Amino acid sequence: MRACFPLLFLLLCGPAAAEQWISCGKLFDAKSAKLLGPHQILIREGRIAEMRSGQPMTTGNDQSLDLTDKTCLPGLIDMHVHLDHESNPNRYSEGFRLNQEDFAFRAVSYAERTLLAGFTSVRDLGGRITLSLRDSIDDGQLPGPRIIAAGKSIATTGGHADPINGVSRDMLHAFGYPGPEDGVIAGPIEARRAVRQRYKEGSDVIKITATGGVLSFAKSADNPQFMQDEIDAIVATARDYGYKVAAHAHGAEGMKRAVLAGVDSIEHGTYMNAEVMRLMKQRGTWYVPTLLAGDFVSEKSRQDGYYPDIVRPKAARVGAQIAKTFTQAYQAGVKIAFGTDAGVFPHGQNAREFELMVKAGMPADLALQSATRNAAELLGKWDELGSLEVGKQADLIAVSGDPLADITLLQRVEVVIKAGQRYK
The missing domain is CATH 2.30.40.10 (Urease, subunit C, domain 1)
Structure with a gap:
């Protein structure tokens, strides 16, 4: 070969x-x-x-x-990757030491590894350089999967995906405070501006961080981080531009708000409860579980120095819960599309997600269908991909x-x- x-x-x-x-x-x-x-x-x-x-x-x-x-x-489809980075013990300082060109050259390798692992299409949910990576692959300049790119994730001030979390006050004067153009919003008016900026930059899909996150430099992994009117404004504006909306969400309240607003998918879904599952089934909302990311962060949370101290307890809790939630959601009949959160773990290992899905109770045939037909349907590309x-x-x-x-x-x-x- x-x-x-x-x-x-x-x-x-x-x-x-x-x-x-x-x-x-x-x-x-x-x-x-x-x-x-x-x-x-x-x-x-x-x-x-x-x-x-x-x-x-x-x-x-x-x-x-x-x-x-x-x-x-x-060809397999991974509905949740981050080709602009890859986990390593020095990641939290790399933004201060490396240039965007450094991350871009690394991303070329990540994309190739993903393709050679059998994933011919991916949905990249956060990272500006992947817009250019997508275009270079489409133009035949580089080998890589077909990329459906979100560009910069939309977050709230201080929320998961606010790029200046954990930065000192002195450094803030150098960085400045991010706004809607940078994917950080406060209020529905700024929420609309953030979606329109993603359109201006050429994004294919909108990604929001509806709750706290595991790896962000912040205490909570699951608190809701958008008010209902903010998510409503994002989804309504996204629909005007023909966008689907993916919502990173670990906590149940943040998921509920996102589902009620009409997002197309819930990513991770760690603390999903019966009410959220019922709402997702009623509204046809997809669940993208990312079990491999949970497994990886749980393992690394036990390794001294791999994550900052503020991150380690979150990683341990979420990693232990996410597979249990997947089992419950599958048994409840929630629609599931394959996604891994590659970048949280090394790119090219995406197919390990199948093993974890089967271990958590999903039959192998349905696990494969989640990465083919289901993923293509969530993308809105079933007429082109997935079979x-x-x-x-x-x-x-x-x-x-x-x-x-x-x-x-x-x-x-x-x-x-x-x-x-x-x-x-």
Whole structure:
């Protein structure tokens, strides 16, 4: 198998073949969440042009790919990543030492790792440099997943995603106080301005931090941080611009306000209660659980020096709770879309989320469906992504063996094709 790396990308991968046949031993049907028998897939100009069931045929095309010993699946979709950073013990000081260019060059590597892990599309929920990273990937300058980018998250003054939390008073004079243009608001008028600024900057989706956060330099991980009229203003303005809204939320009250305002998804959902689950089911709100992030921060909370002292107790509490909440939400019938919070843990390990979902009680077929059909539906791109069907983007991955019998096979993806281009 061949991986393609940024500096050698054009040399090793070259342009996508105009037409190629792929023969799959088995195929995961994301619509039914079932594993089907042998299929042949014709890719033409980056899209699926034809599909046939049954044993492979001789095509006479030297671009054909024989995967008859493997299981083919749609390219995976991670609905919650942060390609602008990656967890490390020095992260809290990096903003004072590194330039935006440093973070941008790192992000190139993070994007490639994500793609080679089988994730051909991601929703990046916070980080201005990912807007440019998205454009460079779309232009074919860099290898990486298709990115649906939020740009700067919208926070309240002092809330999770306020970039000057934990900064000394003397430093504040140098940094200045962030406002709506910087994604920090106080009141519904500023909330509208913040959404419009995201539109001006080219964001694809709006992300708000409806409650405190685990890794922010602040005491609470779960207190509500927007008043109802502020979230209402964000969602109403977002709808005017055709945006979906994702809400980071750990605490139940903040989740309730976000769901009542009409957000499209709740991210993390750590302390979700029965009332919130009922409201989410009534309103069709999606839940993006990020179990892997919870598992990672719980582990690192026990390591001296990895997180600041103000963060460690939050990380320990949330990490212990998030899997229990996932089990309850799944059993209650809340709609679930796959998301990991990659960046909180090392990029490229996204598929470990499947293992945790299955361990917490979700069957493997539904876990896979959450990263294909469900994720595409939440994106509003089911007509383009999320399944191997004629007319859709030719995003395909392959593994050896049956991923429904062993979900950890998704951590060892052997073939990656995005829009007809082979990357691995």
